[in-house]
Amino acid sequence: MKFRFLQITSAAILLAILALSGTVMQAQQVPTKSSAVADTTIPSAALVQPAELVRMLHGSEKPLILQVGSHVLYAEAHIPGSEYVGATGTSAGLQSLRERVSSLRKDQFIVLYCGCCPWGHCPNIRPAYEQLHALGFTQVKALYLADNFGTDWAGKGYPVAKGR
Amino acid sequence: MQRNARIEMPRMLLLFLLVSIALFAGSSPLAAQTVPSRAKAHRAAPNFSRMDLRHKKIELTSYRGKVVLLNFWATWCGPCLVEVPTFNEWQNKYGSNQFQVIGISMDDAAPPVISTINKLKLNYPVLMGDEHLGAAYGGILGLPVTFLIDRQGKIRARYQGASDLTRIKGDIETLLHTR
Numbered sequence: 001m002k003f004r005f006l007q008i009t010s011a012a013i014l015l016a017i018l019a020l021s022g023t024v025m026q027a028q029q030v031p032t033k034s035s036a037v038a039d040t041t042i043p044s045a046a047l048v049q050p051a052e053l054v055r056m057l058h059g060s061e062k063p064l065i066l067q068v069g070s071h072v073l074y075a076e077a078h079i080p081g082s083e084y085v086g087a088t089g090t091s092a093g094l095q096s097l098r099e100r101v102s103s104l105r106k107d108q109f110i111v112l113y114c115g116c117c118p119w120g121h122c123p124n125i126r127p128a129y130e131q132l133h134a135l136g137f138t139q140v141k142a143l144y145l146a147d148n149f150g151t152d153w154a155g156k157g158y159p160v161a162k163g164r
Numbered sequence: 165m166q167r168n169a170r171i172e173m174p175r176m177l178l179l180f181l182l183v184s185i186a187l188f189a190g191s192s193p194l195a196a197q198t199v200p201s202r203a204k205a206h207r208a209a210p211n212f213s214r215m216d217l218r219h220k221k222i223e224l225t226s227y228r229g230k231v232v233l234l235n236f237w238a239t240w241c242g243p244c245l246v247e248v249p250t251f252n253e254w255q256n257k258y259g260s261n262q263f264q265v266i267g268i269s270m271d272d273a274a275p276p277v278i279s280t281i282n283k284l285k286l287n288y289p290v291l292m293g294d295e296h297l298g299a300a301y302g303g304i305l306g307l308p309v310t311f312l313i314d315r316q317g318k319i320r321a322r323y324q325g326a327s328d329l330t331r332i333k334g335d336i337e338t339l340l341h342t343r
Contacts, residue, residue, distance in 0.1 A: 076298045117244075121326075148324075
């Protein structure tokens, strides 16, 4: 009888601990999402998701991929084959972007990405997209990185290259 | 046989209880939430020795015995600029209590950083980071990223993105009370 009581009590304590532990861990794993996704003016049709771009990288017709953010972050990790252009949140970066695309056909497929900060806070991606749009480019997409390049690309095991 | 089972069962239950308690204790907020596997909680914080933007040599190991808040940021990063003034306040508040903030700018060039330091009147050292320092800290591929390092020089927390400053403050106070 005593043993039975011990068994039931122990099982109850065990279940309570596991449940509590699970609740804490679950609460801890909730990712912090950017609340400012809607702030950008890039139309949703012009966004490309990371998984979609990975498929394109393996396809026959690869887009021109331009990184329009931080050079330090680019040096640490970037999409293989992508080119560093400059931080298009600055006038120097926008100038650099204009120069890079000056000889391209207007229907060149271009994918822009940054991933320096959460999407709604990125100072570079929107000016870059708007610049190319204003220059008449018709096939421009922006890579949607909700949190940053680390979380939404490198952290998912998608291919990266290093170096400047 | 039945008697043996009666003896073993309470022991097994006790073992289960101890394991569960250990698992639960290991999931304390400071130990877990903010440190993804990539950042390797409780590993020694990689040392560095660089000149800060006021031309003072900064070596991480020289801060042993203090709680260090290591903040990777950049002047073009909106969420970073929201946090930085609070870090400045904490340096004032806890600085005399063996606490030190160190800023690492991931900007491409120093001039805008110096300008921001002066504008915000930052009272803690800021030095220029690069891809090597970023890689040493498990990859700084998005900003801001902040590490909390204990008195023994071990990483105790990693905060990615716009952080809950109240939570970081609580974690700092916990570490400051730990000898």
